[in-house]
Amino acid sequence: MKLHKEGYTIMAIAAIILILINxxxxxxxxxxxxxxxxxxxxxxxIFFLIVQFFRVPSRVVKTSETQIIAPCDGKVVVIEEVVExxxxxxPRRQISIFMxxxxxxxxxxxxxxxxxxFKYHPGLYLVAWHPKSSTENERTTIVTRTASGVDxxxxxxxxxxxxxIRWYVKEGDxxxxxxxxxxxxxxxxxxxxxxxxxxxxxxxxxxxxGSVTVLAELK
Numbered sequence: 001m002k003l004h005k006e007g008y009t010i011m012a013i014a015a016i017i018l019i020l021i022n023x024x025x026x027x028x029x030x031x032x033x034x035x036x037x038x039x040x041x042x043x044x045x046i047f048f049l050i051v052q053f054f055r056v057p058s059r060v061v062k063t064s065e066t067q068i069i070a071p072c073d074g075k076v077v078v079i080e081e082v083v084e085x086x087x088x089x090x091p092r093r094q095i096s097i098f099m100x101x102x103x104x105x106x107x108x109x110x111x112x113x114x115x116x117x118f119k120y121h122p123g124l125y126l127v128a129w130h131p132k133s134s135t136e137n138e139r140t141t142i143v144t145r146t147a148s149g150v151d152x153x154x155x156x157x158x159x160x161x162x163x164x165i166r167w168y169v170k171e172g173d174x175x176x177x178x179x180x181x182x183x184x185x186x187x188x189x190x191x192x193x194x195x196x197x198x199x200x201x202x203x204x205x206x207x208x209x210g211s212v213t214v215l216a217e218l219k
Contacts, residue, residue, distance in 0.1 A: 004106060006166060006183050007054025014050050018043040049102070053185075056106055061178040061211045063112060065147055068198070068216040069178055070208035071110045071154055072190045074099040079204055084193050087117055087143055087153055092193040093200065095215050097208050099188045107167075107182040108211040109144065109175045110192060111152050117143035118171050123158075140167055140182075144175060150218055153193040156184055178211035195219070 003011075025032075025039050061069075078096035083089075099105060123138040138158040145151050156165050167182040169175060184190075194200075198216040202208065208215070 002056045002058065003051070004054045004056050004183060006185070007050070011047070011050055011054065014047060018047060052102060053105060055104060057104055059209070059211055063177045064214075065112065066218045067214045068110050068152060068192065068194055068218065069108070070097065070210050070213040070215050071108050071181070071192065072097055072099055072106070072184075072208070072210045073103040074190070074208055074210075076202050076204055076206045076208060077189075078191075079200060079202070081196065082193075084153065086119075086141055088151070088193065091196060092153070093196055093198065093216075095192045095194065095200070095202065097190050097192075099184065099190070104210060105184050105188070106180055106210060107156060107184065107190065108178050109169075109181045110154055110177065110215070111144050111146050112175060112177040113144040113146040113152075115142060115169050115171050115173045115175060116145045116151060117141065117153075118167075118169065120165075120167075138165060140165055142167070142169060142181075146218075148218070150195065155191045156182055157189040157191065158184065159188045192216075 022040055022043055026036050029035055074097040076095065077098045078094055080094055081091055082094045084092045119141045121139050140156045141153065143151050143153045156167065158165055164185045169181050175181065192215060194216045197219045200216050201214045
């Protein structure tokens, strides 16, 4: 299993802490039976969850100039028409994907093109499904212009537990669809804003596979 570069330090620290906890309990309770064993099982389970969180799956991807691909694994929690005020300052259709702590947390570019706009916003840490998380939480705003001149905006949004957003793009970069562009740690959300005439290909509660699932088709 391939692991994300963001996870090696955390996994090393977690391993040291868990080993010290288990050694401490074993030394304090040398004649104990259940507590040391329960602690060991819980420690293995916690470490397994951390490994799962930082895994990077191998996926066969296809690219398309007319399709918008899911930038993350998760579940579709919002499909609605909104007014996007930061960049477009007008109506767009918003698709929001909630990433639980057990999802892969790599983020991928939803389209190919050139990064026209990037901004990091410090903010709050409301739960990711809160209606105001899109505008008040810590987040990034990224706009990619496709070869046909269509601007697609997406946001990495921190959640109550996710307090570190990573991105690997900047304005002027040329990016390819379904390539890695960032990472969000421990539960979060990604919003994608598409033109009103785009054909939506997902429904509420659908599970998405990052870099694979088609969210919308451009006219």
